[in-house]
Amino acid sequence: MTLANRITLFRLFLVPVFAGLIISYTREQPWLRHGALIVYFLAAISDALDGFVARAYNQKTKLGTILDPMADKLMINIGFVVMAVNPNFAYRIPFWFPVVILLRDSMIVVGAYLINEFYGPLRVRPRITGKLTTLFQMSLVIAVLLELPIARHLMWATLIISAISYIDYMRDGIKQIGNEDEA
Numbered sequence: 001m002t003l004a005n006r007i008t009l010f011r012l013f014l015v016p017v018f019a020g021l022i023i024s025y026t027r028e029q030p031w032l033r034h035g036a037l038i039v040y041f042l043a044a045i046s047d048a049l050d051g052f053v054a055r056a057y058n059q060k061t062k063l064g065t066i067l068d069p070m071a072d073k074l075m076i077n078i079g080f081v082v083m084a085v086n087p088n089f090a091y092r093i094p095f096w097f098p099v100v101i102l103l104r105d106s107m108i109v110v111g112a113y114l115i116n117e118f119y120g121p122l123r124v125r126p127r128i129t130g131k132l133t134t135l136f137q138m139s140l141v142i143a144v145l146l147e148l149p150i151a152r153h154l155m156w157a158t159l160i161i162s163a164i165s166y167i168d169y170m171r172d173g174i175k176q177i178g179n180e181d182e183a
Contacts, residue, residue: 002053002054002059002061002064003053003057003059004050004051004053004054004057004059004060004061004064005050005059005061005063005064005067007046007049007050007053008046008050008064008067008068008071009067010046011043011046011047011050011071011075012067012070012071012074014039014042014043014046014075015043015071015074015075015078017039018036018039018040018043018075018078018079019078019079019082021033021035021036021039022036022079022082022083022086023082023085023086025086025088025089026088027088033089033145033147036145037142037145037146040075040079040141040142040145043071043075044138047068047071047072050064050068051068072134073105076101076134076137076138076141077098077101077102077105079141080093080097080098080101080137080141081098081102083098083141083144084097084098089144089147090147091143091144091147091148091149091151091152093144093155097155097159100159100162101137101162104162104163104165104166107166107170108166108169108170111169111170111173112124112173115173115176115177119176119177122176123176125172127165127168127169127172129161129164129165129168129169130165130168130169132161132165133158133161133162133165136154136157136158136161136162137158137162139154139158140154140155140158
């Protein structure tokens with residue numbers, strides 16, 4: 001197993017630690033919120049590090065291409081879910097928010113699977129809207145953990161960019177299907 005994949009596995013290990021700290025947080029135990037923030041930053045650093053190691057030392061693997069985005073999505077989405085069920089945060093994530101985000105991600109994954117299964121290999125291209133969605137989602141997690149007043153506005157901005165990104169991915173998928181039908 002490559003070093004890059006080991007770093008990614010470390011990030012996957014951090015997901016339940018992160019979730020446990022958030023779910024256990026109470027106003028009387030602010031150290032749990034601070035601990036969750038530290039774990040989140042460790043995960044972000046490990047994400048950058050595994051990408052660097054994979055590129056710099058030619059350690060890109062098929063396993064890494066699956067585990068890396070999965071670790072990112074788990075950290076963010078599980079973070080939203082446990083934040084939504086914990087009433088102790090200064091700014092609460094509404095229950096419907098993680099449902100919408102998870103539904104978006106699930107529909108993109110199902111669409112990608114269907115295109116790959118029925119129309120040949122899927123040509124995945126990084127989209128600027130996808131990168132912005134991740135940036136906004138990560139920023140929202142940080143804003144909630146830091147109890148920043150901007151969290152409420154950031155949640156709505158995250159919802160909007162997530163919707164735009166979903167449309168962008170679907171349009172690209174439909175275009176790929178259209179190109180296959182013409183061939």
